[in-house]
Amino acid sequence: MELEQDFKETTFRLRESQIKYKNIVNNSTDAIVVIQDGFLKFINLRGVESTGFSQHEIMNVPFTDLLHPDDRDEALERYHRRMGGKHQPTENIFRIIKKDGSFLWVENRTVKTTWQDRPATLNFLRDISQQKRMEEMMIRSEKMASLGQLSAGLAHELRNPLAVISSCAQFCTENMDLEHLVAENFQVIHRNSQRASKLIKELLAFARPDRLHYKSVDLNQLLEKMLRMAKMEVDPSHITFVKQLDKGLPEIPGDEEKLGQVCLNLIQNAIQAVSGKGNITLGTRWDRTDDPMDPMLELSVADTGPGIPTEHQKHIFDPFFTTKSNGTGLGLSICHAIVEQHHGLISFECGEPGGTRMAVRLPAKKEENDREST
Ligand SMILES: Nc1ncnc2c1ncn2[C@@H]1O[C@H](COP(=O)(O)OP(=O)(O)OP(=O)(O)O)[C@@H](O)[C@H]1O
Numbered sequence: 001m002e003l004e005q006d007f008k009e010t011t012f013r014l015r016e017s018q019i020k021y022k023n024i025v026n027n028s029t030d031a032i033v034v035i036q037d038g039f040l041k042f043i044n045l046r047g048v049e050s051t052g053f054s055q056h057e058i059m060n061v062p063f064t065d066l067l068h069p070d071d072r073d074e075a076l077e078r079y080h081r082r083m084g085g086k087h088q089p090t091e092n093i094f095r096i097i098k099k100d101g102s103f104l105w106v107e108n109r110t111v112k113t114t115w116q117d118r119p120a121t122l123n124f125l126r127d128i129s130q131q132k133r134m135e136e137m138m139i140r141s142e143k144m145a146s147l148g149q150l151s152a153g154l155a156h157e158l159r160n161p162l163a164v165i166s167s168c169a170q171f172c173t174e175n176m177d178l179e180h181l182v183a184e185n186f187q188v189i190h191r192n193s194q195r196a197s198k199l200i201k202e203l204l205a206f207a208r209p210d211r212l213h214y215k216s217v218d219l220n221q222l223l224e225k226m227l228r229m230a231k232m233e234v235d236p237s238h239i240t241f242v243k244q245l246d247k248g249l250p251e252i253p254g255d256e257e258k259l260g261q262v263c264l265n266l267i268q269n270a271i272q273a274v275s276g277k278g279n280i281t282l283g284t285r286w287d288r289t290d291d292p293m294d295p296m297l298e299l300s301v302a303d304t305g306p307g308i309p310t311e312h313q314k315h316i317f318d319p320f321f322t323t324k325s326n327g328t329g330l331g332l333s334i335c336h337a338i339v340e341q342h343h344g345l346i347s348f349e350c351g352e353p354g355g356t357r358m359a360v361r362l363p364a365k366k367e368e369n370d371r372e373s374t
Pocket residue numbers: 265269270273303305306307308312316317321322323324326327328329330331332333356
């Protein structure tokens with residue numbers, strides 16, 4: 001009788017403790033994952049939520065399937081070394097692919113454990129995507145500032161000699177009785193120096209942006225207007241444009257012409273990315289959960305193009321970085337400069353296997369001490 005009572009009590013305590021630990025694991029803000037023989041054997045609620053897969057879809061799949069292709073080899077090597085008893089750092093950083101194709105940066109802490117009496121690893125993963133994005137933006141801003149300084153100096157020095165070359169060539173064609181071939185060559189000089197002057201003007205727009213002329217800007221209207229402009233330059237019949245515009249968006253303080261240029265550059269890039277056929281989604285969003293003291297609005301342009309290869313991602317905001325035969329590579333550097341001038345942030349996400357989403361976050365309120373200048 002006493003033995004039966006004891007057994008009941010032990011079973012009760014065991015169940016209670018099981019519930020307690022299950023609660024802790026499922027309410028953890030970190031994703032918790034057990035990997036055995038290279039396969040996923042356990043994942044808590046947080047892990048399931050952050051990947052977008054269901055528990056059923058994710059269980060028993062090789063863990064490398066959930067990693068960004070560029071991080072797989074290194075992670076697998078680390079796993080084998082750890083399981084083989086070799087010393088490995090407990091912490092590492094990599095990217096996880098979500099069900100929708102986008103990815104998350106995570107910081108992972110791993111320990112060796114046993115799972116159902118066999119060796120396994122226990123992993124605690126924390127989403128650090130936001131922190132990573134901020135770090136990348138800070139580095140980019142610093143890089144752009146020094147590139148800007150260099151480009152401004154260079155553009156300034158080149159502007160005058162180019163203007164002289166151009167006007168001399170023009171003078172010769174207009175005022176001298178030149179042989180046909182010579183006249184043609186002078187025209188070539190004139191045309192090319194004009195082209196170089198235009199480039200320098202664009203370079204200066206990135207390197208030394210003009211003052212901002214603030215007024216109240218309706219981002220929804222601006223996006224629609226720029227879309228109409230962009231459509232005039234291409235045959236949009238095989239492109240599906242989707243608008244996901246937040247109707248309750250407040251107007252924001254900004255330079256309408258410059259913000260329009262940002263929208264146009266992003267839409268043009270998206271059109272070029274889908275190369276005549278695909279979907280382009282224009283969006284605006286007011287995240288009402290934002291800090292009420294510092295509200296931000298987001299405008300985005302997403303396309304179903306090929307995405308941006310990892311090795312290019314670091315460079316797309318660099319002046320003159322282009323993968324297009326007729327591109328100048330200044331579009332995104334100008335966008336970056338304009339967004340920074342507005343105290344906003346520009347970022348992008350690429351899906352797996354393709355698609356790009358460019359997002360611009362702009363403050364809904366003007367800074368008190370804004371100087372309306374560079
Ligand atoms: N939506 C996108 N999809 C894929 N790649 C993109 C996208 N947007 C930009 N890129 C990449 O970034 C590069 C730089 O873009 P950026 O707009 O600065 O210059 P560009 O479009 O090449 O030339 P420009 O805008 O001066 O005509 C592009 O050449 C392309 O490789």
